[in-house]
Amino acid sequence: MPRPHRNPSLLARLPYWLLAILLLFVIGLWAITTNDTYSSIFNTLSGGVVTTLWVTLLSFLFATLLGLLIALGRTSGHRVLREAATFYVEIIRGVPILVFLFYIAFVAAPAMVAAFNWLAAPLIGSGWIEPATVRGFDFVWRAIFALTVCYSAFIAEIFRAGIEAVDRGQIEAARSLGLSRWNCFRLVVFPQALRTILPPLGNDFVSMVKDSALVSALGVQDITQLGKLSASSSFLFFETYNVVAFLYLTMTISLSLLVRWLERVMDARTSR
Template identity: 70%
Template sequence: MTTFQKPRANPHRKRRDIIPYWLLAIILLGVILGWAIVADSDYRQIWRTLSGGVITTLYVTFIAFALACLLGLAVAMARTSSVRVLREIATFYTEIVRGIPILVLLFYVAFVGAPALVEAFNWAASPLIDAGAMPALTVRNFDLTWRAIFALTIGYSAFIAEVFRAGIEAVEKGQIEAARSLGLSRWHTFRLIIAPQAIRTILPPLGNDFVSMIKDSALVSALGVQDITQLGKVYSASSFKFFETYNVVAFLYLTMTISLSLLVRALEHRMARGRQGER
């Protein structure tokens, strides 16, 4: 009787299949742009001009994203609460904020919300101001960078709240009921049962939101904040080197976003390996 043997898998073919050709193409493009920046004097000047904006971009992004995560988590907890009033308020907040473009929200917070907040503060502190214990605040005391941070925080908190809500609701209710029946408080149930499982669900979309915020941070240039986009806009308008300037702008943003995307992918693979190890 003739027996048929299963053909052996070619290990070299498997290695070729897992090679990320998209990443190799991006690295090649980065090397070409990097060489142009190093070799060309115009590109070097543009790089020196725009490099200061990287710190501002990262500063705005990291603070706004951290605040948006805190606010989004609070909204998500309200949306999954058993108290109907909290659910209705949280749903109203997410639906309204998600329907407003980030740029419109940026202008609204900067030129409507900030003056209203200053007036409210001066009204509350009017006894101290009248007594000369402290000066009255003006809109100029509210830094434009922080106005942009608050606008991004509000805008992204609604999206992040939905991400957190999806992660929380992905945990089986039976596990939550079992934890409560064992005497665990709501906080301990969330920390020990819900959060470890939800983080695996929310990590990919949360990483996507972070990448999107890095790109949307370019909108703060509309307020005159000295980020990468604003510095590039000013330099290109004065030198008329639009092609070279926006090549460097795109290179800087791509470097930040792709690095973050690779970090998120590495975390996803690590969690996947940990999940397989548990099984």
Template identity: 70%
Template structure:
């Protein structure tokens, strides 16, 4: 006999989401009906593409670097473990804004000097021009800074996922003659992926929000365009309403996707 469908409980209704949706609809209505809001939106939406570009590229690079650091952290060689731990603790202890300025104004010139030293023979022979600091775009400086800042956090996510796989499975794979690389690829990584996907999604949402810090370098993202527009027209209320609306649209949408992914993976496990 089939069980009757449970009655909907108002206590479990996502009222917070309904309130955010109502707030978003009010701002969207203002964008459509009000010429001032419409003009602000048309300007700031261009910065939305820059925000997404910076966040996606930086997050991809941070995942690659974070995976390498996590593999070093879980290595059997103590020198790799200690080096990776030192990197993680130092980077996580520095505010992202400080890391942004450090990479932009200290790290970038050092990288240019190192590159000039490497290609100095080619420069001397006239095959390549000497690099200048101006050739290092501020957008890429911001991307590298976010990459380094987030790689330390992502490394810990990868480490937790790798260590969540029972050690006996890796031992069984090695007993079957699998190489360490094939053991990681076919045994450890697929199982660790189920553990790390939800926190990785949450970190990407945080990356979207923290990408607003790149406006401090003059990168033309949503925050920077809003700051420039409001300072010239003194429409601070309207401008930052639209800025908040664009960020909320991206972050809430991604957060809901992460929650759906978590529920889907929980159903598959059960």
């Protein structure tokens, strides 16, 4: 007689790698809540979480908007736009993020301030506005600008791949029905491309959370910078960087699981 089928418990369905991560999270949380040293370090670094998320969210939002514009240029029928967008993508992707961060912070930022003062010279001369200074250009915004430019090139390729994955026959059918280029993109192309775009876009957001640690090189008070300052003053390098790793892992793994869940939801809707 066959045995009745039993649905495995939730714990049994969890993959081993996720169980191991949950175990590490519980150990880290237990250490932070029960050990005074870890608690003190966590309280010191917790302020950097807000800066890290602020820099990441703004950079990703701006990079997504800029990346979409570049992707439209990459798929444009006008050769000048297509070549200019391709030039931008190839140049930006060929420079390491840290090098580009320094370039924006110490080369482009002073040039932007000088250009602003030159353009606003009549207003400055009449006393309407004060001249801009390089010191007034906050390093947080320099970091946001640098991450925006760097990631826009990668996000542009994600958008381009999603747009080109849409069947050309549907675009031609939409155009034959009298839809303008914008309405064709808005109603036909983009909703279908979104299914292809969202998973890698989510992965890029997770990567940006990690790459935001590079802004500590500019002195931005994120998790990494606060951890560096805390460790150098207390000499508790092991404990401090354990907490730094714990904070980054908590954010990135949570976001990775969210991206996986969104992928499953979208696959389920697509298969209907």
